[in-house]
Amino acid sequence: MKKRLGFLVSTLFAASTMLAACGGQGGNNAGGNGKDTFSVAMVTDVGGIDDKSFNQSAWEGLQKFGKDNGLEKGRGGYDYLQSSSDSDYATNLNKLVRSDFDLIYGIGYLMGDAVKEVAKQNPKNHFAIVDTVVNEPNVASITFKEHEGSFLVGVVAGLMTKTNKIGFVGGMEIPLIEKFESGFRAGVKAVNPKAKVEVQYAGGFDQADKGKAIASSMYASGIDIIYHASGATGNGVFSEAKDLKKKDPNRKIWVIGVDKDQAPEGEVKVGDKTYNVTLTSMVKRVDVAVYDLAKQAKAGNFPGGKTIEYGLPENGIRVATTGGNVPENVLKAVDEWKQKIIKGEVKVPTNRKEYEQFAATIK
Amino acid sequence: MSVYDVLQTIIPTAIFFAAPLIFTALGGVFSERSGVVNIGLEGLMTIGAFVGIVFNLTFADRLGAWTPWLALVAAVIVGAVFSLLHAVASVTFRADQVVSGVAINFLALGLSLFLVKKMYGKGQTDQIQVGFDKMDVPVLSDIPIIGPLLFSNAYVPSYIAIALAFVSWYVIYKTPFGLRLRAVGEHPMAADTMGINVAKMRYIAVMISGALGGLGGAVYATIISRDFSHATISGQGFMALAAMIFGKWHPVGAMGAALFFGLAQSLSIVGQTIPLLKNVPTVYLLIAPYVLTILALAGFIGRAEAPKAAGTPYIKGKR
Numbered sequence: 020m021k022k023r024l025g026f027l028v029s030t031l032f033a034a035s036t037m038l039a040a041c042g043g044q045g046g047n048n049a050g051g052n053g054k055d056t057f058s059v060a061m062v063t064d065v066g067g068i069d070d071k072s073f074n075q076s077a078w079e080g081l082q083k084f085g086k087d088n089g090l091e092k093g094r095g096g097y098d099y100l101q102s103s104s105d106s107d108y109a110t111n112l113n114k115l116v117r118s119d120f121d122l123i124y125g126i127g128y129l130m131g132d133a134v135k136e137v138a139k140q141n142p143k144n145h146f147a148i149v150d151t152v153v154n155e156p157n158v159a160s161i162t163f164k165e166h167e168g169s170f171l172v173g174v175v176a177g178l179m180t181k182t183n184k185i186g187f188v189g190g191m192e193i194p195l196i197e198k199f200e201s202g203f204r205a206g207v208k209a210v211n212p213k214a215k216v217e218v219q220y221a222g223g224f225d226q227a228d229k230g231k232a233i234a235s236s237m238y239a240s241g242i243d244i245i246y247h248a249s250g251a252t253g254n255g256v257f258s259e260a261k262d263l264k265k266k267d268p269n270r271k272i273w274v275i276g277v278d279k280d281q282a283p284e285g286e287v288k289v290g291d292k293t294y295n296v297t298l299t300s301m302v303k304r305v306d307v308a309v310y311d312l313a314k315q316a317k318a319g320n321f322p323g324g325k326t327i328e329y330g331l332p333e334n335g336i337r338v339a340t341t342g343g344n345v346p347e348n349v350l351k352a353v354d355e356w357k358q359k360i361i362k363g364e365v366k367v368p369t370n371r372k373e374y375e376q377f378a379a380t381i382k
Numbered sequence: 383m384s385v386y387d388v389l390q391t392i393i394p395t396a397i398f399f400a401a402p403l404i405f406t407a408l409g410g411v412f413s414e415r416s417g418v419v420n421i422g423l424e425g426l427m428t429i430g431a432f433v434g435i436v437f438n439l440t441f442a443d444r445l446g447a448w449t450p451w452l453a454l455v456a457a458v459i460v461g462a463v464f465s466l467l468h469a470v471a472s473v474t475f476r477a478d479q480v481v482s483g484v485a486i487n488f489l490a491l492g493l494s495l496f497l498v499k500k501m502y503g504k505g506q507t508d509q510i511q512v513g514f515d516k517m518d519v520p521v522l523s524d525i526p527i528i529g530p531l532l533f534s535n536a537y538v539p540s541y542i543a544i545a546l547a548f549v550s551w552y553v554i555y556k557t558p559f560g561l562r563l564r565a566v567g568e569h570p571m572a573a574d575t576m577g578i579n580v581a582k583m584r585y586i587a588v589m590i591s592g593a594l595g596g597l598g599g600a601v602y603a604t605i606i607s608r609d610f611s612h613a614t615i616s617g618q619g620f621m622a623l624a625a626m627i628f629g630k631w632h633p634v635g636a637m638g639a640a641l642f643f644g645l646a647q648s649l650s651i652v653g654q655t656i657p658l659l660k661n662v663p664t665v666y667l668l669i670a671p672y673v674l675t676i677l678a679l680a681g682f683i684g685r686a687e688a689p690k691a692a693g694t695p696y697i698k699g700k701r
Contacts, residue, residue, distance in 0.1 A: 066612075067505040067612075069499075071504075071506065222668060226616070227607040227613075228607075229651070231398075231606050232395045232647055233651050236392075236652050239391045251614075254609065255606055258608045261608075262513070266517070266535070283509070
């Protein structure tokens with residue numbers, strides 16, 4: 020009897036791990052041989068290459084790079100490995116090292132430590148990390164000027180708020196998200212000094228319930244535009260906005276999306292009319308950055324040990340306008356501010372201290 | 383902000399936050415009252431959320447406004463069937479109930495993500511278009527003071543959850559079935575001697591917990607996240623478990639605990655605008671539910687006593 024139950028339980032475990040693995044692995048099958056071509060690979064964090072966010076975007080960049088250079092998916096070409104938990108990062112990176120990829124990306128700030136560790140152990144290999152900085156001579160760090168994009172959506176929010184109350188929902192209170200917050204607040208302040216921005220952090224990127232609760236209290240207190248930088252927590256923000264819109268289609272409430280164009284998330288049908296609560300989105304072009312770095316590395320200019328920041332001039336950041344909720348004059352203002360930032364006339368704050376200094380210059 | 387304004391934001395939030403926890407915690411009460419520990423609530427919620435969303439996406443065009451309700455029914459059925467795994471392992475094969483529950487958690491997440499990838503070719507589903515609408519309860523929402531607090535901007539499943547807590551209390555404490563359920567959980571041998579089929583009772587109880595866990599997950603996904611991905615159910619099942627313990631394995635207590643957890647959550651959000659709470663770091667309010675659960679378990683807040691036979695398989699004829 021004891022044996023039978025042990026077998027049953029271990030079968031359950033085995034089945035579940037296998038299923039998870041089947042869902043994850045992309046396939047390492049195309050047996051490669053060419054050591055003469057340049058090959059690239061990436062390791063996703065737990066989101067996976069179809070997370071509708073930065074992992075997916077990074078994979079799109081790699082795919083494009085592979086296509087443009089006539090590479091095949093798999094060893095010797097371009098490939099990815101998916102991590103199903105934090106403990107997979109180092110293992111997956113090592114696997115790719117052993118498969119002789121010329122450049123290996125770690126996607127997401129969660130992978131910073133793993134990339135550092137593996138890069139130290141394999142000083143001859145080239146690595147890249149997205150969204151954080153790893154100070155190793157064989158690692159190139161890709162970061163984005165999220166504060167600049169956030170500034171621009173802040174301009175949109177500042178010009179379009181009717182109540183002069185705007186909300187910001189952050190995932191975790193970390194320097195990266197603070198960049199979003201500070202840039203956003205600066206953008207609002209620049210065009211509408213009277214507007215007040217309320218800032219809330221959910222404490223995680225997977226807390227849709229907290230996101231919804233925060234949005235509920237924000238909208239109830241008269242806030243009409245919420246910018247979220249909180250991953251899946253933002254689902255809750257969208258769900259609250261859509262429910263309120265459904266109850267009262269005339270109510271002007273908005274969500275500003277993040278990382279990708281979130282217009283599809285904002286669609287809401289009332290009767291036979293379709294509304295969209297997504298005002299705009301701050302899009303991070305991870306694909307552009309990944310592609311660009313691969314190109315540099317292929318040409319022999321791998322920027323090891325350096326940090327490359329992608330911002331507005333490099334097309335690394337974009338303001339999405341799908342849905343047509345932003346009127347022409349506001350778009351024009353966004354464009355003006357964009358030029359000012361590119362020319363360096365405006366320095367967008369990246370943390371709260373710099374924001375205070377920035378705010379002091381505006382009356 | 384006046385006190386009333388604050389209440390008006392806190393209370394509706396607390397209620398919708400609590401609803402999925404109430405369903406799931408009630409499921410836990412049934413299972414543990416019969417003597418089967420159910421760590422797998424998280425997994426059952428995951429399965430429920432998965433079924434709720436997939437059903438909704440598949441049939442929304444044909445079923446219209448009925449979709450979310452029927453999706454809940456589907457989640458209840460699949461949740462009950464899925465929990466059979468736990469019942470078979472822990473009742474028939476007398477496996478360690480905690481290990482089996484953990485296996486349920488792993489299996490549920492792996493299986494549902496695998497199926498999502500197979501069905502939709504991506505890691506998460508699209509957002510559902512037909513959900514439960516916010517509504518003002520007719521007549522009741524016009525009551526001064528209480529109306530806007532308790533009966534406005536609410537979701538119907540929240541009220542069902544609260545009603546179900548009282549139904550569960552009646553079933554467990556006032557019906558012969560409930561008496562047998564409790565007897566099996568407290569002293570299975572005595573119950574067996576009196577002619578109660580222990581295994582059958584436990585099977586039924588675990589399946590009820592699966593049904594309610596699935597319902598909780600589906601309500602969560604339909605109202606809150608609106609899609610299904612690996613992050614949809616992240617810890618809610620364990621919060622429900624905590625609510626059950628904090629509520630001392632009593633249905634109404636579990637409901638109260640779940641509502642209290644919701645209140646703590648929404649207080650932590652609104653707290654920054656209340657003068658008195660402004661200086662309290664939000665982290666204290668966020669951890670309040672867990673700290674209180676530990677205190678309850680440690681015996682500081684009354685005594686939280688589990689059903690005596692919870693966690694031990696019943697072997698006929700063994701003393």
